[in-house]
Amino acid sequence: MTITFLGTGTSQGIPIIGSKHPVCLSENQKDKRLRVSVLISWDDYNYVIDCGPDFRQQMLANPIDKLDGILFTHEHSDHTAGLDDIRPFFFRQGDIPIYAHKRVVDSLKQRFEYIFKTKDRYPGAPAVQIHEVKNNEPFILENKTIVPVNVMHNKLQVFGYKIQDFVYLTDVKTIVDEEIEKIKGAKVLVVNALRLDPHISHFNLEEALAFIAKVKPEKAYLTHISHLLGFHEEVEKNLPENVYLAYDNLSITI
Ligand SMILES: [Zn+2]
Ligand SMILES: [Zn+2]
Numbered sequence: 001m002t003i004t005f006l007g008t009g010t011s012q013g014i015p016i017i018g019s020k021h022p023v024c025l026s027e028n029q030k031d032k033r034l035r036v037s038v039l040i041s042w043d044d045y046n047y048v049i050d051c052g053p054d055f056r057q058q059m060l061a062n063p064i065d066k067l068d069g070i071l072f073t074h075e076h077s078d079h080t081a082g083l084d085d086i087r088p089f090f091f092r093q094g095d096i097p098i099y100a101h102k103r104v105v106d107s108l109k110q111r112f113e114y115i116f117k118t119k120d121r122y123p124g125a126p127a128v129q130i131h132e133v134k135n136n137e138p139f140i141l142e143n144k145t146i147v148p149v150n151v152m153h154n155k156l157q158v159f160g161y162k163i164q165d166f167v168y169l170t171d172v173k174t175i176v177d178e179e180i181e182k183i184k185g186a187k188v189l190v191v192n193a194l195r196l197d198p199h200i201s202h203f204n205l206e207e208a209l210a211f212i213a214k215v216k217p218e219k220a221y222l223t224h225i226s227h228l229l230g231f232h233e234e235v236e237k238n239l240p241e242n243v244y245l246a247y248d249n250l251s252i253t254i
Contacts, residue, residue: 003040003166003251003254004250006039006048007034008246009248010202011035011078013033014031015227023228028231029248043143045068051086061249068097068142069096071133073159074158075104075107080108080111096126098128101159146162150175152173153201162186167186172202173203184216185216193223194225197228209239217242219242220243221245222243222244
């Protein structure tokens with residue numbers, strides 16, 4: 001299984017439009033971060049987690065012939081705003097399967113009503129096939145079991161996903177012990193670390209590191225990064241041995 005980080009930035013991305021912050025002005029490619037998403041590929045299958053506003057650009061940078069489905073974490077725009085850009089896959093393959101909490105499906109229906117409409121459809125509109133995700137109900141994608149992991153983003157429920165030894169969690173602020181039990185012993189854990197200062201709905205660096213120490217994965221990668229975390233090279237120097245900062249287009253094999 002190969003995991004490609006399509007984007008590792010927080011909601012505005014890095015650089016932020018118009019920002020003169022030194023991290024936004026950095027020429028290091030690793031300091032340029034599109035909105036968070038990962039591509040998960042195995043055998044002949046390709047799935048993405050989330051489909052944010054940079055989806056088109058991410059698919060051009062990491063081309064795939066076919067998209068087998070999208071797993072959504074939650075409805076925030078930085079995770080969903082690129083849904084219209086599934087069109088090239090839809091034209092070739094037909095309805096694209098999406099996996100999400102019912103609340104997220106309802107939100108997508110409101111914001112992309114033309115995609116979900118069954119009558120009088122615009123000929124160029126893409127269509128999706130809905131699969132509702134429920135906590136404590138693992139589901140099968142091809143030959144793999146996907147375990148939803150329930151986390152809290154301040155007051156909003158968010159799904160993370162465990163696929164064999166790989167766990168992807170984003171937009172976490174709190175997680176109950178029962179959910180942590182589901183992911184203990186994972187080989188690779190991806191989790192959000194927004195910045196140094198605390199934030200109401202995201203782990204900061206300290207909270208993310210404390211969480212990693214609890215889960216004890218072999219390796220952990222930090223994502224959903226703001227310019228306020230600092231320069232990639234400098235932050236990474238001070239991380240514990242098995243913890244890395246993810247960066248756009250990083251690819252790992254599990
Ligand atoms: Zn987010
Ligand atoms: Zn969010």
